[in-house]
Amino acid sequence: MASNEQSTSNAPVEIKPIRVLIAKPGLDGHDRGAKVVARALRDSGMEVVYTGIRQTPQMIAEAALQEDVQVIGISILSGAHLGLFPRIVDELNSRGIDDVLLFAGGIIPDEDIPTVEDIGFLGVFGPGTDTRDIIEFVRKNAPSRD
Amino acid sequence: MLQAEINILELEAIINGLRNGDRRSLARAITKVESDSADGREILRQIYPHTGRAHTIGITGSAGAGKSTLVGALARVQRKRGKTVGIVAVDPSSPFSHGAILGDRIRMQDLTSDDGVFLRSMASRGNLGGLSEMATGAADLMDAAGLDVVLIETVGAGQDEVEVATAAQTTVLVANPGAGDEVQSMKAGLMEIAQIMVVNKADLVGADTAVAQLKTLLAIADHGSWIPPILKTIAKTDEGIDMLADEIQKHFDHMRSEEHFDVERRNHVRGQIIDLTRAILQRRLIATTANDSTLETLINQVAERQRDPRSAALELADVISQKWSEY
Ligand SMILES: Nc1nc2c(ncn2[C@@H]2O[C@H](COP(=O)(O)OP(=O)(O)OP(=O)(O)O)[C@@H](O)[C@H]2O)c(=O)[nH]1
Numbered sequence: 001m002a003s004n005e006q007s008t009s010n011a012p013v014e015i016k017p018i019r020v021l022i023a024k025p026g027l028d029g030h031d032r033g034a035k036v037v038a039r040a041l042r043d044s045g046m047e048v049v050y051t052g053i054r055q056t057p058q059m060i061a062e063a064a065l066q067e068d069v070q071v072i073g074i075s076i077l078s079g080a081h082l083g084l085f086p087r088i089v090d091e092l093n094s095r096g097i098d099d100v101l102l103f104a105g106g107i108i109p110d111e112d113i114p115t116v117e118d119i120g121f122l123g124v125f126g127p128g129t130d131t132r133d134i135i136e137f138v139r140k141n142a143p144s145r146d
Numbered sequence: 147m148l149q150a151e152i153n154i155l156e157l158e159a160i161i162n163g164l165r166n167g168d169r170r171s172l173a174r175a176i177t178k179v180e181s182d183s184a185d186g187r188e189i190l191r192q193i194y195p196h197t198g199r200a201h202t203i204g205i206t207g208s209a210g211a212g213k214s215t216l217v218g219a220l221a222r223v224q225r226k227r228g229k230t231v232g233i234v235a236v237d238p239s240s241p242f243s244h245g246a247i248l249g250d251r252i253r254m255q256d257l258t259s260d261d262g263v264f265l266r267s268m269a270s271r272g273n274l275g276g277l278s279e280m281a282t283g284a285a286d287l288m289d290a291a292g293l294d295v296v297l298i299e300t301v302g303a304g305q306d307e308v309e310v311a312t313a314a315q316t317t318v319l320v321a322n323p324g325a326g327d328e329v330q331s332m333k334a335g336l337m338e339i340a341q342i343m344v345v346n347k348a349d350l351v352g353a354d355t356a357v358a359q360l361k362t363l364l365a366i367a368d369h370g371s372w373i374p375p376i377l378k379t380i381a382k383t384d385e386g387i388d389m390l391a392d393e394i395q396k397h398f399d400h401m402r403s404e405e406h407f408d409v410e411r412r413n414h415v416r417g418q419i420i421d422l423t424r425a426i427l428q429r430r431l432i433a434t435t436a437n438d439s440t441l442e443t444l445i446n447q448v449a450e451r452q453r454d455p456r457s458a459a460l461e462l463a464d465v466i467s468q469k470w471s472e473y
C-alpha cells in the first residue's frame with residue numbers, strides 16, 4: 001500500500017499486474033494444458049490473454065503487439081517446435097518486439113531443449129510440470145513495463 | 147541525460163508514434179494509461195485535443211450473451227464499409243487473486259491478421275482502476291491514433307453498465323431469448339443507458355417474446371429525442387449485423403446533427419466527468435480507509451449495535467472529507 005500522504009492526494013496509485021499471452025499454435029485442437037497454465041497464472045494475480053487454438057506465428061506476434069504483454073507462453077504438442085519457434089521469434093522481431101519473456105510448454109524432447117533455448121525460449125516446461133514452477137519462473141524473469 | 151528528460155523524450159516518442167499510426171506506440175500508451183501511471187495521465191492530457199473523430203460504441207450485456215461474437219461481426223462489417231476499427235474488450239478480474247483470463251480474442255481470431263483492426267483486452271481490475279477510466283482512456287487513445295470506430299465490450303453488471311454508457315457515444319445492450327426473467331429484471335433505468343437493443347441468438351426459441359418484452363419496458367423508459375430500436379441478430383452467422391451497423395450509424399448521425407450536437411455532446415461529457423470523479427473518489431475512499439482506524443472503530447460499534455450503519459457512514463464521510471481537505 002502506498003503511504004498515507006500519497007494515497008489521499010491525487011498521486012497515481014499504479015497498478016501493474018504482469019500481462020501474459022498464452023497461445024496454442026499448430027493444427028491439433030488440444031488446449032487443456034494451455035488452459036491449466038492460463039488459470040494458474042490468473043490465480044497467481046496475472047492477467048492472461050488467451051488466444052485459443054490454431055494460432056499462426058504471425059497471429060501470435062500481432063496479438064502480443066496489440067496486447068503489449070511482457071510474457072508469451074506457447075503450448076505445443078505437435079512436435080513442430082523447431083519449425084515454429086524461430087518463425088515466432090522472427091515475427092516478433094519484425095515488429096520490433098525484443099523485450100518479451102518467452103516460454104514453452106508441452107512435449108519437447110530433451111535433446112531439443114538447448115536449441116529451443118537458443119532460439120530465445122528461456123523456459124521449457126514438459127508435461128507434469130508443477131504450475132507453481134511456471135509462476136515462479138514468470139515472476140522472476142518477466143521484464144518490467146515502465 | 148537526467149532520468150526525467152529521458153522520460154519526456156520517451157513520452158514524446160509514444161505520442162508522436164501513436165498519432166502517426168504506429169501500433170506499438172498505441173499498445174504501449176494503453177499500458178501506461180491502464181496502470182493509471184503519471185505517464186498515462188500525461189499522455190491522455192496531450193492527446194485529448196486530437197480526439198473526437200472516432201465513433202465510440204459500447205457493447206454490453208450479461209456474460210455469454212454473444213458480445214464478443216457480435217463485436218467481431220460488427221468489426222467485419224465496418225471493415226467492409228472501409229472503416230478502421232479499434233476494440234477494447236473488458237473482462238472481469240478475479241476478486242480473489244486480482245488476476246484475469248482475457249478470452250475475448252478467441253471469438254475474433256480472424257481480425258488479428260487485419261492491420262485495419264486493433265484489439266486490446268483489458269481486465270476490469272475491481273474498483274481500483276474504475277472501468278470507465280480505463281476504457282474511456284483506451285478509446286481516446288484509439289481515437290487519437292486515427293481509428294474510425296472504437297468498439298468497447300463490457301460484461302454488464304450494475305454500475306459497469308452505466309459506466310460503459312458514458313465511455314461510449316452509442317451503447318448497444320445485448321440480451322438473449324429465453325432470458326425472460328433477465329429481460330424483465332432489466333429495470334427501465336437500464337434501458338435508458340442504451341440507444342440500441344439487440345436480442346442476439348435469435349436462432350433460439352423465444353426471440354420474439356424477448357423483443358416484445360423489451361418493447362414494453364421501452365414504452366415506460368425515459369428516453370430523449372432518440373427512440374432506441376430493438377433488433378434481432380444471430381451474431382454467429384452474421385445475420386442482422388448489417389442492419390445493426392446501419393442503426394448505429396443512424397444514432398451517430400442523430401448525435402452529430404446540428405439540432406442535437408450540443409446537447410448530446412454536453413450530456414456525454416457530463417456523464418464522463420461524473421463517472422471519472424466517482425472512480426477517483428472510490429479509489430480515495432479505499433486508500434483512506436486502508437490507512438485509517440476510523441472504519442475499524444465504526445465497524446466495532448455497529449457490530450455491537452451501539453450505533454446504526456447509516457450514522458457510521460456519515461461519520462466516515464465527514465472524517466474522510468476532513469482528511470482530504472488537508473491536502
Ligand atoms: N445460438 C447462437 N449462439 C451464439 C450466437 N452468438 C454467439 N453465440 C455463442 O454464444 C457463446 C458465447 O459467445 P461470446 O461471444 O463469447 O459471448 P460474450 O458475451 O462475449 O461472453 P463473455 O465475454 O464471456 O461475457 C459462444 O459459444 C458463441 O458461439 C448466436 O447468434 N446464436
Ligand SMILES: [Mg+2]
Pocket residue numbers: 213214215249250299
Ligand atoms: Mg466476450
